[in-house]
């Protein structure tokens with residue numbers, strides 16, 4: 001309960017500091033943070049810091065591997081996608097929004113517990129090239145704080161909404177910025193066949209695939225694509241694993257589109 005209160009208070013303060021109290025954050029009327037105070041501090045996470053689980057999977061560095069990423073969640077479809085990953089002994093990376101942390105603590109913990117990775121996708125999906133440095137800090141640091149309170153895990157990677165950044169902005173984000181090499185445009189087509197083909201017709205070793213765990217069609221496409229990728233000899237790994245097994249390193253302020261050999 002203390003954790004939930006901490007999450008909703010922080011979410012409220014981040015939203016308030018942007019001048020737009022999020023409609024997604026409910027039942028906050030009884031909380032009265034100092035409206036003039038734009039700063040916030042975060043108490044220690046209420047339980048031990050969680051490291052990513054040591055993988056039960058055996059990754060062969062000589063076999064092809066790809067990282068599937070799901071943005072904008074968690075949503076009602078995320079647990080279905082986690083079920084599919086689990087059935088196929090696979091993992092993915094979920095770039096989550098800070099405003100969706102509240103009431104989704106269970107699913108966020110499941111992502112980590114099952115060996116998948118959580119990345120930061122800002123608080124409420126603003127185009128970061130249009131906002132002040134102060135708001136940028138809250139969008140990114142505030143979301144890290146919310147995820148850490150909910151899970152004990154601090155994201156190692158960040159993805160800007162719309163992939164919209166500049167070299168200068170990447171430096172200010174102060175985290176490795178993860179883009180993609182295959183864009184399924186699942187949000188646009190909402191079509192299982194098109195999503196499937198956008199991956200299976202082009203996929204190659206080292207790809208980073210962009211999807212959104214926000215649509216029924218994306219979950220359905222995942223059900224077909226994930227076993228088929230394994231069938232073709234690909235290992236589905238997290239961003240961190242992809243980098244590690246390609247002997248790469250992630251540098252804060254730099255951006256990455258793939259991990260081709």
Ligand SMILES: [Zn+2]
Pocket residue numbers: 071072121125161162
């Ligand atoms: Zn997004």
